[in-house]
Amino acid sequence: MTAVAEPDMTPAAEAAPAAVPEHEHExxxxxxxxxxxxxxxxxxxxxxxxxxxxxxxxxxxxxxxxFWGLQVFVKDEKRITGDGAMQKMMSxxxxxxxSHRKLSKMNFLGMxxxxxxxxxxxxxxxxxxxxxxxxxxxxxxxMPCQMTMDMFGLKKEDMIDGLGEPVGAxxxxxxxxxxxAPLFI
Amino acid sequence: xxxxxxxVVDAKGLSCPMPIVKTAQAMKGLxxxxxxxxxxxxxxxTKDFTAWAKSTGNELVxxxxxxxxxxxxxxKK
Numbered sequence: 001m002t003a004v005a006e007p008d009m010t011p012a013a014e015a016a017p018a019a020v021p022e023h024e025h026e027x028x029x030x031x032x033x034x035x036x037x038x039x040x041x042x043x044x045x046x047x048x049x050x051x052x053x054x055x056x057x058x059x060x061x062x063x064x065x066x067f068w069g070l071q072v073f074v075k076d077e078k079r080i081t082g083d084g085a086m087q088k089m090m091s092x093x094x095x096x097x098x099s100h101r102k103l104s105k106m107n108f109l110g111m112x113x114x115x116x117x118x119x120x121x122x123x124x125x126x127x128x129x130x131x132x133x134x135x136x137x138x139x140x141x142x143m144p145c146q147m148t149m150d151m152f153g154l155k156k157e158d159m160i161d162g163l164g165e166p167v168g169a170x171x172x173x174x175x176x177x178x179x180x181a182p183l184f185i
Numbered sequence: 186x187x188x189x190x191x192x193v194v195d196a197k198g199l200s201c202p203m204p205i206v207k208t209a210q211a212m213k214g215l216x217x218x219x220x221x222x223x224x225x226x227x228x229x230x231t232k233d234f235t236a237w238a239k240s241t242g243n244e245l246v247x248x249x250x251x252x253x254x255x256x257x258x259x260x261k262k
Binding site for chain 2: 029049052053055056057058059123124125126131134138
């Protein structure tokens with residue numbers, strides 16, 4: 001019954017009846033759940049590339065921020081976080097913030113990341129920070145881990161704007177049980 | 186037969202994932218049936234745009250290469 005002949009412009013009135021059910025049967029893409037566990041530059045980059053691409057492809061993307069992965073989402077300008085001496089020491093040894101990531105290999109006191117950023121600029125690769133802003137604008141949900149917040153002594157005001165309410169592992173498992181595509185990075 | 190291109194996205198020089206991200210963002214502003222033209226230089230975009238169209242249900246109407254510039258015409262579903 002469908003009168004599909006030419007892809008040229010058919011009058012709107014003629015196209016109207018078929019417009020309703022055609023795409024209704026299409027499967028909604030699976031939601032994507034990225035468990036952002038690591039805090040190294042290359043892994044943060046991968047997380048942000050996959051998150052923005054997932055959102056661009058029409059999938060709902062959530063990122064669970066935990067352990068070293070949570071430190072990435074502390075404001076760049078924060079230097080020391082936490083209350084006790086040990087928490088403060090932790091943030092001193094590993095500077096938080098998305099613009100201060102180190103490489104897991106070839107760090108060489110910051111030479112590696114510096115070269116990587118330079119190459120990225122040369123090849124027009126968006127920085128993790130730029131990708132994070134895009135991800136947030138595209139509706140990617142960021143879910144901080146409550147336990148990691150407590151352990152590192154991180155407060156809401158230490159974190160970048162736009163994070164969701166802190167959640168626990170049960171939320172992650174529940175999303176996985178619902179069929180979210182998992183990525184552990 | 187020449188349909189009007191509603192918007193052009195110039196993603197030349199940009200690396201993955203920006204051509205796809207910019208395309209998705211531009212597509213949001215279009216009405217169903219309108220055409221979007223994307224220009225890219227990332228060789229990976231050939232496969233990426235096919236995948237993107239398949240996943241999002243938008244139609245990849247045309248795909249051409251001219252001196253290392255990939256041109257895609259997509260119709261919003």
